[in-house]
Amino acid sequence: MGAALALAIADADLDVVALDARASGDTLRGDRSLAISHGGRLILERLGVWRTLAARCDAVTPITTIDVSQAGGFGVTTLAADEYGLPALGYVVSYRALTQALDAALARTRTVVRYGVDVRAVRTTPECAHVETGAGGTVRAQLAVVADGAGAVVQGVRRTRRDYAQTAVVAKVATRQGHGNVAYERFTASGPVALLPEGDHYGLIWTLPPDTAAQALTWPEATFIAELARVFGARRDDFVGAVDRRSFPLALEYAQPTAVQRCALVGNAAQALHPIAGQGFNLGLRDAYTLAQAINAAPPATLGSHAFIARYVARRSADRNLGLTFTDGLVRLFAADRAWLRWPRGIGLALLDALPPAKRIFTRAMLFGP
Numbered sequence: 001m002g003a004a005l006a007l008a009i010a011d012a013d014l015d016v017v018a019l020d021a022r023a024s025g026d027t028l029r030g031d032r033s034l035a036i037s038h039g040g041r042l043i044l045e046r047l048g049v050w051r052t053l054a055a056r057c058d059a060v061t062p063i064t065t066i067d068v069s070q071a072g073g074f075g076v077t078t079l080a081a082d083e084y085g086l087p088a089l090g091y092v093v094s095y096r097a098l099t100q101a102l103d104a105a106l107a108r109t110r111t112v113v114r115y116g117v118d119v120r121a122v123r124t125t126p127e128c129a130h131v132e133t134g135a136g137g138t139v140r141a142q143l144a145v146v147a148d149g150a151g152a153v154v155q156g157v158r159r160t161r162r163d164y165a166q167t168a169v170v171a172k173v174a175t176r177q178g179h180g181n182v183a184y185e186r187f188t189a190s191g192p193v194a195l196l197p198e199g200d201h202y203g204l205i206w207t208l209p210p211d212t213a214a215q216a217l218t219w220p221e222a223t224f225i226a227e228l229a230r231v232f233g234a235r236r237d238d239f240v241g242a243v244d245r246r247s248f249p250l251a252l253e254y255a256q257p258t259a260v261q262r263c264a265l266v267g268n269a270a271q272a273l274h275p276i277a278g279q280g281f282n283l284g285l286r287d288a289y290t291l292a293q294a295i296n297a298a299p300p301a302t303l304g305s306h307a308f309i310a311r312y313v314a315r316r317s318a319d320r321n322l323g324l325t326f327t328d329g330l331v332r333l334f335a336a337d338r339a340w341l342r343w344p345r346g347i348g349l350a351l352l353d354a355l356p357p358a359k360r361i362f363t364r365a366m367l368f369g370p
């Protein structure tokens with residue numbers, strides 16, 4: 001998210017320094033599939049990154065249809081791009097390919113980027129932010145933006161964490177039939193499962209209790225795909241292989257406030273959501289783009305001031321709150337201990353499918369935020 005922000009302010013008459021713990025052209029935690037909404041694509045187009053990504057063979061796979069269902073209950077909703085006059089509802093990209101495209105675009109600007117620098121803490125005074133690095137150095141800035149995915153200790157910012165007691169198992173899954181650009185979101189008693197069409201396979205995000213997830217990483221491939229087919233039931237049962245299995249523990253985390261005088265947080269540093277509905281990256285990109293617009297529009301002397309920060313927090317509040325409550329609400333609604341909600345949930349899914357205005361509002365919020 002830091003690279004997206006730096007790109008969006010690259011033409012401003014400012015001295016911008018980006019500090020990043022990772023090596024250039026790679027992510028810190030390896031590669032995985034990422035669903036980017038149509039709204040996210042529009043931002044990446046404005047940053048000049050989308051064309052580079054799309055030009056790479058297999059780097060971008062459109063999602064034209066999303067099939068939403070629940071295991072062990074009735075009710076299915078299908079969202080289709082052509083109902084909204086869009087080429088696609090979203091796109092699946094490799095996080096590594098996206099990172100490489102962002103890094104390459106940033107390298108063409110005059111922004112100073114220092115890779116391999118570990119930020120330990122950010123202290124603020126009314127005049128400036130002091131960014132302390134692992135090497136014992138300090139960088140002083142009129143405005144510091146924390147985009148570290150975790151919220152490095154920022155003086156005056158409290159971080160709340162609630163463990164979901166769920167782990168996401170990700171893998172690349174091959175099917176006998178092609179994916180036809182259809183994505184699946186299936187709610188199960190152990191958590192949601194998503195299949196994202198990517199290149200010639202599916203990117204799988206399978207939420208499981210931590211102990212089951214640990215076992216699933218070691219299951220023989222045949223067992224893994226048989227279990228997956230059982231979970232998907234009649235929606236999809238032609239899995240033939242699963243490779244590159246890895247896991248991510250899941251928690252809801254958010255910072256309060258998301259900015260203090262001289263320092264603003266964007267992306268997962270501000271809020272880390274459950275991956276259900278693929279909202280986290282898209283929300284973070286809107287944080288970064290909104291902050292960049294505010295930076296580009298403000299007189300340089302006011303950057304990071306109390307009034308500047310208050311405006312940023314206010315502008316992001318509705319989108320952030322919707323993202324937090326929507327994803328957390330979905331996780332709770334479909335939780336295992338709420339099996340008695342199976343019927344109302346089924347009716348809800350069926351109604352959403354049958355009521356185009358409701359579906360339109362829901363889809364627009366998923367694609368663009370409120």
Ligand SMILES: Cc1cc2nc3c(=O)[nH]c(=O)nc-3n(C[C@H](O)[C@H](O)[C@H](O)COP(=O)(O)OP(=O)(O)OC[C@H]3O[C@@H](n4cnc5c(N)ncnc54)[C@H](O)[C@@H]3O)c2cc1C
Pocket residue numbers: 001002019020021022027028033034035036117118119120147148149150152168170205248266267268269272273275277278279280281282283284
């Ligand atoms: C399994 C899974 C699937 C997901 N799928 C989707 C999806 O389909 N769609 C979607 O929108 N979202 C999805 N998300 C959420 C999404 O991945 C995150 O919201 C997004 O990656 C956050 O980006 P970020 O830039 O804020 O943080 P990160 O991607 O974590 O990047 C943090 C950056 O900060 C750097 N950094 C870290 N620590 C330091 C430090 N101390 N000092 C300096 N630099 C540092 C890192 O090197 C990195 O460059 C998913 C999440 C999970 C776990």
